[in-house]
Amino acid sequence: MGRYHGGTMLRIWNTRHRALEEFASVTPGKVGLYNCGPTVYNPVTIGNLRAYTFVDVLKRTLQVLGYEVRHVMNITDVGHLVGDGDVGEDKMEREAKRQGQTAWDIARMYEARALADEARLNILPPDVLPRATEHVAEQIALVQALEAAGFTYRAADGIYFDTAKFPAYGSLSGQKLEEKAEGARVAIREDKRNPTDFALWKFSPTDGTKRQMEWESPWGIGFPGWHIECSAMSVKYLGQPFDIHAGGMDLIPVHHENEIAQSEAIQGTPLARYWMHNEFLTVDGRRMGKSEGNAYTLDDLMARGHDPLAFRYLCLNAHYRSKLNFTWEGVAGAESALQHLRQLARALPSSGEPNPEAVSAWRTRFIQALEDDVNTPAVLAVVWECLKSEADPVVKAALLREMDQVLGLGVAELIGVPFGAPAEVVALAEERVVVRQAKDWAASDRLRDAIAEKGWKVEDRKDGGFSLTPM
Numbered sequence: 028m029g030r031y032h033g034g035t036m037l038r039i040w041n042t043r044h045r046a047l048e049e050f051a052s053v054t055p056g057k058v059g060l061y062n063c064g065p066t067v068y069n070p071v072t073i074g075n076l077r078a079y080t081f082v083d084v085l086k087r088t089l090q091v092l093g094y095e096v097r098h099v100m101n102i103t104d105v106g107h108l109v110g111d112g113d114v115g116e117d118k119m120e121r122e123a124k125r126q127g128q129t130a131w132d133i134a135r136m137y138e139a140r141a142l143a144d145e146a147r148l149n150i151l152p153p154d155v156l157p158r159a160t161e162h163v164a165e166q167i168a169l170v171q172a173l174e175a176a177g178f179t180y181r182a183a184d185g186i187y188f189d190t191a192k193f194p195a196y197g198s199l200s201g202q203k204l205e206e207k208a209e210g211a212r213v214a215i216r217e218d219k220r221n222p223t224d225f226a227l228w229k230f231s232p233t234d235g236t237k238r239q240m241e242w243e244s245p246w247g248i249g250f251p252g253w254h255i256e257c258s259a260m261s262v263k264y265l266g267q268p269f270d271i272h273a274g275g276m277d278l279i280p281v282h283h284e285n286e287i288a289q290s291e292a293i294q295g296t297p298l299a300r301y302w303m304h305n306e307f308l309t310v311d312g313r314r315m316g317k318s319e320g321n322a323y324t325l326d327d328l329m330a331r332g333h334d335p336l337a338f339r340y341l342c343l344n345a346h347y348r349s350k351l352n353f354t355w356e357g358v359a360g361a362e363s364a365l366q367h368l369r370q371l372a373r374a375l376p377s378s379g380e381p382n383p384e385a386v387s388a389w390r391t392r393f394i395q396a397l398e399d400d401v402n403t404p405a406v407l408a409v410v411w412e413c414l415k416s417e418a419d420p421v422v423k424a425a426l427l428r429e430m431d432q433v434l435g436l437g438v439a440e441l442i443g444v445p446f447g448a449p450a451e452v453v454a455l456a457e458e459r460v461v462v463r464q465a466k467d468w469a470a471s472d473r474l475r476d477a478i479a480e481k482g483w484k485v486e487d488r489k490d491g492g493f494s495l496t497p498m
């Protein structure tokens with residue numbers, strides 16, 4: 028039970044049952060949370076970062092509700108192939124060739140960049156960050172167990188999971204095995220028993236090409252299939268069943284179905300009790316993705332002069348189960364809202380005892396919004412309503428401090444910190460002094476409006492100077 032649980036309860040949408048469910052953890056007061064992390068062969072996109080921002084807000088929500096959270100996110104640094112259906116080159120090895128570096132260097136470089144991007148977005152680091160290449164023994168052990176229980180078969184290029192032997196296959200996405208005809212993107216393969224079968228272990232190529240990442244195994248030299256790492260590492264660090272498994276919704280039909288099959292075929296217990304999936308960041312209605320060729324990175328946003336936290340604000344302003352269409356206007360809008368929020372935070376007092384009842388009334392509303400399937404747009408609405416209200420500034424400060432624990436926008440740190448107007452605003456105000464001395468009142472009014480547009484109010488002082496206050 029969480030700290031704030033007084034009659035209300037956290038309800039979350041569980042993809043597994045396609046229903047809004049009351050959350051109850053396996054161990055009271057504790058939550059095990061796993062999310063599928065980046066494949067580190069090129070920079071993460073802001074689409075990926077939407078997924079990680081959602082997990083971060085979910086984790087902060089659980090913490091504010093009083094749970095002790097153990098968060099695990101994997102690093103996919105081997106085994107993710109270029110083609111669907113377990114064919115094609117390993118993304119890591121292909122990129123290594125392209126850049127003339129080792130696959131290991133590529134993996135470490137993009138892992139570091141992904142984590143740096145997360146830090147810029149105030150995403151709290153996971154408690155455990157396991158790499159697939161450092162858990163090959165655990166993955167082999169799981170494949171061996173599946174083999175011993177009769178769920179696998181040997182094909183030309185690897186050991187495969189026989190999905191026909193796991194009747195629940197497809198239950199996460201609600202698809203029946205026979206309905207899941209392979210799409211146009213997946214070449215039909217003669218040596219697979221069922222179109223949905225997937226590789227657990229792949230053999231190193233026999234055509235003379237040498238892989239950089241390969242390991243000895245009971246089936247010869249090779250490397251793990253993409254899906255097995257998540258089954259092996261989530262259970263190693265969180266046990267089975269653990270509480271919440273998260274990821275973007277593109278992972279539902281293949282990757283997560285496969286994780287469930289691998290982990291539940293023998294165990295007979297669920298891998299995770301709740302499956303939570305974020306909707307896409309889109310461009311013109313299509314998923315933003317590396318493979319779609321329509322992706323932006325956080326560096327792209329920063330190169331255009333945007334504050335990375337404007338992207339966090341943009342994400343928070345949409346519910347995680349709604350599509351969020353990316354536009355530059357949208358980022359700019361989020362950025363001005365964030366700037367405004369910062370100014371209001373600075374204007375609040377950093378000390379003073381708030382009236383506990385007044386704080387509690389607002390708190391109840393924001394906690395209820397969080398408990399309503401992590402409704403961050405509703406939380407932001409409460410923040411704005413509170414800040415614009417006639418409430419005591421000490422109460423506002425107390426509330427903003429608490430809410431920012433979940434929002435992670437870094438505005439709590441600004442409370443009571445005196446603000447200085449940005450240089451461009453000061454420049455406009457100085458220009459206004461000059462035109463006023465020349466008695467050009469029309470120009471003076473235009474400059475006042477320009478300053479107001481940037482969120483500042485200019486006032487003339489008796490000494491001929493000016494003062495700037497946030498609006």
Ligand code: AMP
Pocket residue numbers: 063064065066073074075076077078273274275276277278305306307308309314315316
């Ligand atoms: P990947 O590195 O492609 O395996 O993806 C890492 C995470 O980002 C996964 O949870 C994906 O589901 C998620 N993801 C990928 N593209 C998007 C997108 N456009 N919007 C939201 N999440 C995404």
Ligand code: ZN
Pocket residue numbers: 062063064257282286
């Ligand atoms: Zn995964």
